[in-house]
Amino acid sequence: MSHPTNSVSKPNKTLPSTIDSKSALPNEPRKRGALIWHNILFMTITPVLAAILVPMYLMQNGWSWGLVAFFAIAYIINNMSITCGYHRYFAHRSYDAHPFIEFLYIIVSAGAFQGSLLQWCTDHRRHHREVDTDGDPYTINKGFWYAHLFWMFRRDQHPEARNYAKDLAKNKIIMFQHNYYVWLASFMGFIVPGIVGYFCGFGFWGGVIIGGLLRIVLTQHSTFLINSLAHTFGRQTYTDKHTARDSFICAVLTFGEGYHNFHHTFQADYRNGTRWYHWDPTKWWIKGLSLVGLASRLKQAQKEEILKARLAMEERLMLAKGASAERVTQLKLQIVEAQKKLKALRESYKTARRDLAAKGLHFKQAARVEIRMAEIEFKAAYRQWRTFRRAFKHKAA
Template sequence: MPERAYNWTNILFIASAHILALFSIVYLAAIQFSWASVALGFIWLAASSISITGGYHRLFSHPSYKAHLGLRLFYLCFGAAGAQNSALKWSIDHRIHHKETDTDNDPYNIERGFWWAHILWIFYKDEREPDLSLARDLTLDPWVMWQDKYYLHLAIVVGAVIPFGLGSLWGDPWGALLIAGFLRLILQWHATFSVNSFTHLVGSRPFSIDGSARDSFWTAFITLGEGYHNFHHKFQVDYRNGIRWYHFDPTKWFVWSLSKIGLTSDLKRTTRERIERARAQVRVLRAQAPARSQNSS
């Protein structure tokens, strides 16, 4: 794969955000501690995380359910605060990831190593124009295109200006900006990045041994359920990632709960038969190739 030029905007922004997140801990410990700012940080973390998992991923990238316009706007605004690109471009990258998993075309190809899949891929420019043919459905959604056009404005307003403004209500605007803006952002980034790195390296493969995607409770725990990644790669349009009721998948519970009040609908589920057939197939393949199965747990 030809070496790509550094993306200095991304490198400097990511480095600065990490420094500010570390400073926010110093700020809390030594300068000013406000429970209101900490609570705001948790609320912003929950809102922007669910907007990436339930919105960018399970709604826009894989239309696995339908959502009311109010919910879509919520996802688009708080998803921008997650500073992971617009929903349109994120979805195009993600659809390529599914189509070309473990190849050079996969934007976060795990074959290039843990750190590449986790964060280094963002440090390089991708000279290719986003392939809109992979997201015709999204280009027809005027709100997705609106968010794509104003992504940077939204990211700054929802990710920084609003926390700063809210913090000024309780006399801690800088603390609110640091905690709900930067500390929240770093925690959220590394959680999302873990799906591309850890869950393509560590965990079990009960549904498919074709690719590197694995099921990992720990990644599910920090990503609102996205860690059941082996299941997800096999059955991408299922709105669930953890299929058992006890699987830790808050995104699934959120989408399901909202269906009860009409904010989501048409939740797609894979039939039990298809799931069992996939499991059986994996068992047969392992029995045929015991040496291979030792590496695939």
Template sequence: MAPDIGVEGEHDDIVYPSAIPFVLVHLACFGAIWSGITWQAIAICVTLYWLRIFAIGAGYHRYFSHRAYSTSRVFQFILAFLSQSTAQKSVLWWAAKHRHHHLHSDTEHDVHSPRHTGFLYSHVGWVFARRHDTYDPSKVADLARYPELRWLHKFELLPAIILALLCFLAAGWPGLIVGFFWSTVLVYHATFCINSLAHVSGSKRYVTGDDSRNNWLLAVFTMGEGWHNNHHAFQSSVRQGFKWWEIDPTYYILRALSWTGLVWGLRSPPEQVLRNEQRLGGAVINRAAEQLVAHFNSERIALVIASALHGPELSALRESLTRAHDRTTEVLGSLHLPHMPSREELSAKAKAMFARTKSLEEIVDRAYELLLASVGTRLAASD
């Protein structure tokens, strides 16, 4: 289902009352003016930031969402508990939404696409939408079979509350305000930047059919999650920094933990992917083809063709297209119509748009079919 967006692009499905706790967490950070800032509180803040960023990347993302490695049931619960201490809803909710995101990345069905819903909504607004209060249980049936994870889902804020109390007991009000609330807000926005900024700013090594990008600065602050285009190219990889210079501390820690036997079965991208020599799947080819066609205005092309043809010629073309029904692409492809972009023009545009891929010709072929079909439909329907 597409996002509920008003006629002028205003999102009308935001549940503003549910955003109140989120706003209060941000406002609580100003409590440091009265509580003061101690070195102990700063140390807690820094420690909790990195610990919980690791929990998001290694837990919520690479393990629960993508099953990029295996672990014991005990450590699975620890990862889930640490992840939920970030107050980013439950592990079941988070994984279900993220799996949905990958199925529909940067399409109108994506839950947080800057392309379709705007930067601010993709960054944080979508979390407070009515239709995102719940999740699709079928997407996380593998996780929901564990009663302890269902229990955490039922009491999703309990880990965060326990952590906040521990911070208060350890360092008083500065420990709570600076140690807990400051680190929580920082973790919020570092995580949210992957949904928003990593689909807007950065480089693209792979054709993924979406706007995912590699952003080295985000990789620094998220312990490797910023290599987002890499991740979308091979989602089940525990390693997201594919090149030696692409720092990925989350992967390094998980690799070290594998030496102890705490985790195992770490999945890595095949050599073909690392060399960018893999063939793309049909879904990615279709999405990339749609992106390519979007750069050609089929309505304008149809109008120009119609105005360039004489009356009898245009009538004959429309009659042929009407008789062709679902074979309009064959009809148009067999003709040499004025102002119809050639396949070579689409190929040149594709080479300028996309990263290197062995499937470029397949993308161009599909895009040419889509363009012919769109122009043919408009010509057949025109007066």
């Protein structure tokens, strides 16, 4: 995922540096490659300040579980406003949200100091569209640290940048956030934690240092890991046509965004971790919102498409390692057929559900047994595939 070309934009009396004053979209002609000093200073000074001020505060005031909880809540809220808001809601439109939730996302996420929503989404949509090319603002091909941090230190000029977030530029609250970004970010990022810290008994400066400074540094790098670590470390589960990778460790560090190979392959899906046990708090929050009526139209890739991509990738790897093409095709066909049968049974059961009462308990039970049998058949076919694949897993290509 992404972040800010301008982690700290100037307030907009004379529009921020990345904004065209006529179109109010990020693409103002600018000197190619010029250093963005406010980003460089912010990104280098804040970690140093945190490393000095946090221990000083703790030495003077001690720590308590209350302080840990205060930090954790601030960290979780702010990080989730980026993953659920900036990323999956605004950049990908993977679900619809109640206007109040949308408003909260726009305001709270400003405090993460990851640049305005408009700029962040522009960069991120470019990243998806042009991944691993020179058009990708944080391409991993320029190195781990470039993708993680250094890309934000220089301006880049992209001829079509203004086209990437036209829909978002129509939203007045988003434009307000963009135009007054520094003020809003400073208020949400430092002043609000200071006030909350004061009323929680940690003092205003305790709130600023622990709930503001420390939280901002860690939240930023949690997001930055998606561009660096998630394009370097992990499995290419669904495709090797881009560098994005799936990793549980990365998912834990980034509130579920670490299943990045899946995300780049099925970017409209509101989930990044598709299985129930995949660590993806962002997906759980979105699902939770939908259960209480605050989110709707959650987009999900078709199960068949996900399986198809996975099998195709595994097939390529096995064939490269010398597996018998005939055997691979036969096993794959078994899975595809079993899945097709299972899907058809589930759909016919669903359509017939309204008439089930009339048809009686016997029909209902019989239909369920048939579905259960098809599930077992599908799982057996998949198990066979996995056993066969295991033999080639550690073999060199």
